[in-house]
Amino acid sequence: xxxxxxxxxxxxxxxxxxxxxxxxxxxVFSSLQWYRQEPGEGPVLLVTVVTGGEVKKLKRLTFQFxxxxxxxxxxxxxxxxxxxxxxxxxxxxxxxxxxxxxxRLHILP
Amino acid sequence: DSGVTQTPKHLITATxxxxxxxxxxxxxxxxxxxxxxxxxxxxxxxxxxxxxEERAKGNILERFSAQQFPDLHSELNxxxxxxxxxxxxxxxxxxxxxxxxxxGNGTRLTVT
Numbered sequence: 167x168x169x170x171x172x173x174x175x176x177x178x179x180x181x182x183x184x185x186x187x188x189x190x191x192x193x194v195f196s197s198l199q200w201y202r203q204e205p206g207e208g209p210v211l212l213v214t215v216v217t218g219g220e221v222k223k224l225k226r227l228t229f230q231f232x233x234x235x236x237x238x239x240x241x242x243x244x245x246x247x248x249x250x251x252x253x254x255x256x257x258x259x260x261x262x263x264x265x266x267x268x269x270r271l272h273i274l275p
Numbered sequence: 276d277s278g279v280t281q282t283p284k285h286l287i288t289a290t291x292x293x294x295x296x297x298x299x300x301x302x303x304x305x306x307x308x309x310x311x312x313x314x315x316x317x318x319x320x321x322x323x324x325x326x327x328e329e330r331a332k333g334n335i336l337e338r339f340s341a342q343q344f345p346d347l348h349s350e351l352n353x354x355x356x357x358x359x360x361x362x363x364x365x366x367x368x369x370x371x372x373x374x375x376x377x378x379g380n381g382t383r384l385t386v387t
């Protein structure tokens with residue numbers, strides 16, 4: 167059983183469209199992190215959300231942490247080809263940082 | 276550039292062999308994490324060290340072992356390799372517990 171479930175697994179949309187991807191768990195996390203990974207590279211941190219209900223914006227990317235701190239979402243406005251990549255959410259379990267399987271996003275020009 | 280260096284970048288070896296993957300963490304980071312990434316399993320946590328001591332273990336096989344040296348670099352040893360061990364192996368470092376992770380670019384291991 168995956169501790170962090172990400173959906174959808176794959177998403178392919180046209181440039182300019184909006185999209186939302188999700189990270190869900192039955193467990194409470196003190197914080198969740200979002201990373202983006204491009205082919206041939208390691209994941210790169212985008213944001214950390216800490217407070218239940220928190221919303222953080224990074225240009226066209228909006229991250230939200232659920233009120234109960236069990237889930238998070240990433241919304242991208244007016245997607246661009248440069249947004250293509252694997253989006254991973256991660257949370258701490260003791261000293262372990264556990265990752266979801268990710269959403270593979272492909273933006274078509 | 277994350278500041279985390281992993282060597283080698285690619286490794287091709289035969290079943291039954293043993294390999295060592297090396298990681299130099301970002302300057303100042305005391306924690307080192309090892310992950311295995313495959314297409315079907317995603318990024319799987321293997322083991323974490325903090326300032327030379329093992330702190331947490333994930334789904335690491337008994338054939339795998341790791342250590343962190345006094346200069347904070349870390350090595351992951353994989354022995355009696357099987358075809359299923361073929362994967363990307365990532366090292367990440369962080370300043371402290373719960374701090375964001377900085378990843379290297381991984382070692383791609385192919386077992387033939």
